[in-house]
Amino acid sequence: MFNISINTKMKNYLFSIYLLFSVPSALIAQQDSIMLDKIYEESLYRGEAYTNLHYLTKKIGHRIAGSAQAEEAVNWSKGLMEKLPFDRVYLQEVTVPYWDRGEKEVAKIVGSNESLAVLALGGSVATPKDGITAEVLEIENLSDLEKHGENVAGKIVFVNKPWDESIVETGVAYGLNSSQRSRGPSQAAKFGAVAYFFRSLSSSPDDAYPHTGGTGYTKGIDSIPAAAISAVSATKLSTTLKANPKLKVYFKQNSAWKGLVETHNVIAEWKGTDKPTDIITIGGHIDSWDVGEGAHDNGTGTMGTLDAMRTLMVLGYKPKHSIRLVFYMNEENGVQGAIKYGEEASQKKEHIVAAIESDAGGFAPRGFDIKASKEKVSWIQNNWKPLFEQKFWVSRFLEGSPGVDSGVWGRQFPNTIMFNFRPDPHRYFDLHHTEKDVFEAVDRRELQSGVAAIASLLYLLDQHMEEIQ
Ligand SMILES: [Zn+2]
Incomplete structure (x- = not known):
């Protein structure tokens, strides 16, 4: 009896230790998996990136930095952001050199x-x-x-x-x-x-x-x-x-350079509850080349990251960290938007803990390249990749370069973990910077599943940022 009683006490003790260390993480993984299901369902059934992309490409069209269309895209995007429950939406002034193709x-x-x-x-x-x-x-x-x-x-x-x-x-x-x-x-x-x-x-x-x-x-x-x-x-x-x-x-x-033009980055902020001064930046460039409609490059990146945030908002999510959506101006011919973003953020000594950029097209999502230490990349591979891999066919989580815009401002933020969204690469460079980069070249389902992958990553980052090591 005595021995048994000791054994039972010991077992109970061991079980409570097990609960303390194992069950919570299993529960968290299950919660995350449930959340990712909801994100995919919202994005695939009710996603708005494709509809917004239609307006951007067909009503506004291509939008080289400094052009009237680029500024129209800025003001229209600001209006889109203002319809969502962001805490603040604003324009950041950027001066760009304007180049015109002419006849x-x-x-x-x-x-x-x-x-x-x-x-x-x-x-x-x-x-x-x-x-x-x-x-x-x-x-x-x-x-x-x-x-x-x-x-x-x-x-x-x-x-x-x-x-x-x-x-x-x-x-x-x-x-x-x-x-x-x-x-x-x-x-x-x-x-x-x-x-x-x-x-x-x-x-x-x-x-x-x-x-x-x-x-x-x-x-x-x-x-x-x-x-x-x-x-x-x-x-x-x-x-x-x-x-x-x-x-x-x-x-x-x-063609000729036509001088400097005042234009803007478009920024929207969603304030975090626990760590409001820790910022996760997400976005892509709003300008395009002056041919085609800038659909894959980069209408899908801007409309996709905006829709990733909308997805979390309509699911009732409350972020722990502040999440900042940035549409950069002038990635294609000067990166002045990213330069300005980096200057202001570093002057204010902001704490940007992570960044996600989408600028590789709106094709079916494959994963993310990650700019972080080998240890952090392997932590992400071990903990997050399984959540994406089997159900959603998203499996690339590799050490790699950030997107162009985050790469530029990231020089002032060497410790920021950066994620570069990687959709399927096969068709992108058939369309890139041509008359063929139009709305019709984008598939709704592929685009919205990319939105879901980005929203899922954003959610996981916000939930587990401090655990990545
Ligand atoms: Zn681009």
Whole structure:
């Protein structure tokens, strides 16, 4: 009896210890799982990102920073935020350089009826009024310029480096070639080139559309006009050049910088109950390039993060930390919005504990790249990944880079854990920065399941921020 009684007491004691340490976390995991179910149900049944995206893309349209449409998008987004129970919605002033494409570009192979599909690179200067007629020098890499030496002078340098289709993570393939877009014109001008053609950064070899994107000039070197040429036109020009290396191309474009414009970031704050001075930032950029409708880049990121917050609000959630939604201006050609956000936040010595950015399209969600220590990333893999993986098919939680905007302001906030939303990567760089990036290219269900993944992550971060170690 005595022994049994001791054993029973011991068992009860051990059980209470077990309750103290094990059951609560199991209960929490169960609560989290129930909450994620509710989030998915709300987003897939009643999500509003897709409807809002329709207005942004069809009624406002593309919106390069400094344009009237960009400011219209700012004011309209502010109105959307004001309809939700945020504690504060406001505009943050941002000064941006405004670049205007002007009249449509023309490029033709002289002496033939062959037109080439070209689009001025963002930030490029115009050609002279009568255009440029010149021979073309095709190279694959800027490093080839050296060996052509004096032969470059007076020519249009044409960089024709194919996309590496074997890379599944298309962002990596994009990154392999993108510096030739940004640095190319000045490199070519150093050798006396009169213009610069750049094979579009497209994942599709059959792509007839040129893809724009930012370029820049080095001080002290002549600024030459630069344009992206579609994959199909690049292949055509290359083939024609092989038969006739002396062929000439006529090229005219009208783009120019038009000075500085006052515009805004759009910000909404939802105050935390327990730790109101600890901030979680979520958002994406509201500007786009000046072609297409900026649907995947980045209408889905802005409308998606807003809808993630709406989802938590309608479920009656009360955040512990303050959550701040930011629509950044000017990610595409200057990142002035993110710079301004970082400056103000660091002046105020704000405590931004985490950030989520969505700027990789509105395709089916795959997961998040995480900028944090290896230990923290593996904690997240162990504790959160299982909640997403089986039911929701979201399984990528890997150490990686933040989005462009959070990366920029994050230089002043090195300890902030940053999450970069990663949807399926296969189709993004077929549409990116082209006429094809329109509302019709977005699928409602894919977009809303991305919203659910983002809202789920936001909820988990708010609940368990202090446990991540
Ligand atoms: Zn973008």
